[in-house]
Amino acid sequence: xxxxxxxxxxxxxxxxxxxxxxxxxxxxxxxxxxxxxxxxxxxxxxxxxxxxxxxxxxxxxxxxxxxxxxxxxxxxxxxxxxxxxxxxxxxxxxxxxxxxxxxxxxxxxxxxxxxxxxxxxxxxxxxxxxxxxxxxxxxxxxxxxxxxxxxxxxxxxxxxxxxxxxxxxxxxxxxxxxxxxxxxxxxxxxxxxxxxxxxxxxxxxxxxxxxxxxxxxxxxxxxxxxxxxxxxxxxxxxxxxxxxxxxxxxxxxxxxxxxxxxxxxxxxxxxxxxxxxxxxxxxxxxxxxxxxxxxxxxxxxxxxxxxxxxxxxxxxxxxxxxxxxxxxxxxx
Amino acid sequence: xxxxxxxxxxxxxxxxxxxxxxxxxxxxxxxxxxxxxxxxxxxxxxxxxxxxxxxxxxxxxxxxxxxxxxxxxxxxxxxxxxxxxxxxxxxxxxxxxxxxxxxxxxxxxxxxxxxxxxxxxxxxxxxxxxxxxxxxxxxxxxxxxxxxxxxxxxxxxxxxxxxxxxxxxxxxxxxxxxxxxxxxxxxxxxxxxxxxxxxxxxxxxxxxxxxxxxxxxxxxxxxxxxxxxxxxxxxxxxxxxxxxxxxxxxxxxxxxxxxxxxxxxxxxxxxxxxxxxxxxxxxxxxxxxxxxxxxxxxxxxxxxxxxxxxxxxxxxxxxxxxxxxxxxxxxx
Numbered sequence: 001x002x003x004x005x006x007x008x009x010x011x012x013x014x015x016x017x018x019x020x021x022x023x024x025x026x027x028x029x030x031x032x033x034x035x036x037x038x039x040x041x042x043x044x045x046x047x048x049x050x051x052x053x054x055x056x057x058x059x060x061x062x063x064x065x066x067x068x069x070x071x072x073x074x075x076x077x078x079x080x081x082x083x084x085x086x087x088x089x090x091x092x093x094x095x096x097x098x099x100x101x102x103x104x105x106x107x108x109x110x111x112x113x114x115x116x117x118x119x120x121x122x123x124x125x126x127x128x129x130x131x132x133x134x135x136x137x138x139x140x141x142x143x144x145x146x147x148x149x150x151x152x153x154x155x156x157x158x159x160x161x162x163x164x165x166x167x168x169x170x171x172x173x174x175x176x177x178x179x180x181x182x183x184x185x186x187x188x189x190x191x192x193x194x195x196x197x198x199x200x201x202x203x204x205x206x207x208x209x210x211x212x213x214x215x216x217x218x219x220x221x222x223x224x225x226x227x228x229x230x231x232x233x234x235x236x237x238x239x240x241x242x243x244x245x246x247x248x249x250x251x252x253x254x255x256x257x258x259x260x261x262x263x264x265x266x267x268x269x270x271x272x273x274x275x276x277x278x279x280x281x282x283x284x285x286x287x288x289x290x291x292x293x294x295x296x297x298x299x300x301x302x303x304x305x306x307x308x309x310x311x312x313x314x315x316x317x318x319x320x321x322x323x324x325x326x327x328x329x330x331x332x
Numbered sequence: 333x334x335x336x337x338x339x340x341x342x343x344x345x346x347x348x349x350x351x352x353x354x355x356x357x358x359x360x361x362x363x364x365x366x367x368x369x370x371x372x373x374x375x376x377x378x379x380x381x382x383x384x385x386x387x388x389x390x391x392x393x394x395x396x397x398x399x400x401x402x403x404x405x406x407x408x409x410x411x412x413x414x415x416x417x418x419x420x421x422x423x424x425x426x427x428x429x430x431x432x433x434x435x436x437x438x439x440x441x442x443x444x445x446x447x448x449x450x451x452x453x454x455x456x457x458x459x460x461x462x463x464x465x466x467x468x469x470x471x472x473x474x475x476x477x478x479x480x481x482x483x484x485x486x487x488x489x490x491x492x493x494x495x496x497x498x499x500x501x502x503x504x505x506x507x508x509x510x511x512x513x514x515x516x517x518x519x520x521x522x523x524x525x526x527x528x529x530x531x532x533x534x535x536x537x538x539x540x541x542x543x544x545x546x547x548x549x550x551x552x553x554x555x556x557x558x559x560x561x562x563x564x565x566x567x568x569x570x571x572x573x574x575x576x577x578x579x580x581x582x583x584x585x586x587x588x589x590x591x592x593x594x595x596x597x598x599x600x601x602x603x604x605x606x607x608x609x610x611x612x613x614x615x616x617x618x619x620x621x622x623x624x625x626x627x628x629x630x631x632x633x634x635x636x637x638x639x640x641x642x643x644x645x646x647x648x649x650x651x652x653x654x655x656x657x658x659x660x661x662x663x664x
Contacts, residue, residue: 002553002557002654002656002658003658004658005561022370022473023473023475026476026565027408027475027476027477027565028374028404028407028408028476028548028549028550029372029373029374029404029405029407029408029410029467029473030372030373030374031370031371031372031373031408031469031473032370032371032373033369033370033371034366034368034369034370034371035368036366036367036368037365037366038354038363038364038365038366039363039364039365039366040361040362040363041361041362041363041364041414041416041449041450041466042360042361042362042416042450043416043418043450043451043452043462043464044418044452045418045420045452045454045460045462046454047420047454047455047456047460049457050454050455050456051454072360072361073361075360075361076359076360076361076363078361082373084373084374084375084464086375086376086377086462088377088379088460117373118373118374118375119375120375120376120377120462122377122378122379122382122383123379123382124379124382124458124460125381125457125458126456126457126458128377128379128420128456128460128462130375130377130418130452130460130462132375132416132464135361137363141354141355141361141363143355143359144358144359144360145359216360217360218360221334225334229337233358233359322334324334326334326335326336
């Protein structure tokens, strides 16, 4: 039996049953049972040396790939239903490698009810994991467009920590005892933010169910660039008030140690997968200080007529719409 | 504007309208309108240096990636509806590169009614193109399982030509004037079979509509390994009659020139994307000598109780179920 067929047989033993899956992995394609209406579909891939470090375990890579896709559904307010998983990797690692990637993805997918229905394996020089995910919107899908002038901007969590965690993880991978002056709790918090980001699915679903968000985006590339994207899609200008930005104590400690401005990490750092969403002012009081699972929700600014994204501080307004990770820029 | 956002803006200008697409590329996820029933979903990726040559144009890579996915739907008897396209590539090539890949994919997708609804871009050291494709079955989806003992096996086209074409393309890429003794028509035919495989969508749909195939698989890895897969899924043994195998004159000429057995190229060569399908004996007369688009259809054997896949010739039976490309073997 070919390695690929053996992989499928072993994988099937571990898959939970799903009412949607009429025909799962192992044929030319999968067959799923679907009901009429709108479906939300997304795809994201993670690439070795770009989105994760070569030393990361295959479980961690699969878990991250799934989290990134779940985050897109969270932003749209859609409940995950099923997914396809493709893994390119050096074939010499054998079938245990993709099996571990699949287990990592399932560790995120199964608790939220998303079934693995199929995928693809290929030999490759380095690892690429690609997921395509389907979900059903709770109510109207939440887009980037849809906000109105005067809407308030809210942000979940405390972004910037993943970018700090990446610096620590890189140092760790190189055997450098970097960041040793940070207290162990701060260090662990930052590393976890990078290594195992928590998609804000419960928050996105709650917002959609109650029709509270007029627009939303997940912060994958930086609060600067992503707030600019939401503003542009809505045909407005985003104004972020600097004193309102949530800087976690761990990020502040890291920035001190690094001699960097924690605000820069928050605005330009990617990989946090928090949600940025707009709420009509008359409904802003409905947004609690903490969302599902206890995630802090901060009011950080508003939308107004105009374009771009600006950080407003005592010294004036500063254009931040270019701050963040551009997947097509050469410097990662 | 970030390069990725510019890419999306340029892509949107080229996308044909689709009644299914409520929200297309450019948001966190796409939104599609779907009706109740069974849907067929598949994903396949193509990887540089494994599935295509580094010198292939981005249009050719996108076109091939789409063809490979359409072939899976052809085998299931499903009509393509929409797809997601992810492209990992060296970012220094700029946004024109993924735009050309997308154009190549669309050149295959648009004529058969499949709409591009979203995707992902990532920087990477080498190129990986991943497509996830959804379609609706015409009638009952055709699986690998479902054949009965006594069913006859039919094969479209003349596989083995893509494997020969790959040898010629590699030589061409290296500037070697290999294959110069082949006549130009044979050479062109073999190169085209490798470079631009034709998914047998019209054939797969016709078989499904008329309920003629009890089982089907697309020949992506070789007639040997793929006939073994169909047989195993159906719980039967495949018997292929050697004199019935369709060897194209071009393949025969190439094999003579190479001092190889054309049968080996047919049984063990991948990338042809022809269909192998089973038909109940009482309906075999319904299968014409040529299918939609004039593709030859050959009766090459049958299924019987037992397991494995065997080539039957004057000298006896030979196990061929291991002949073909294993995506997890180290030697491509």
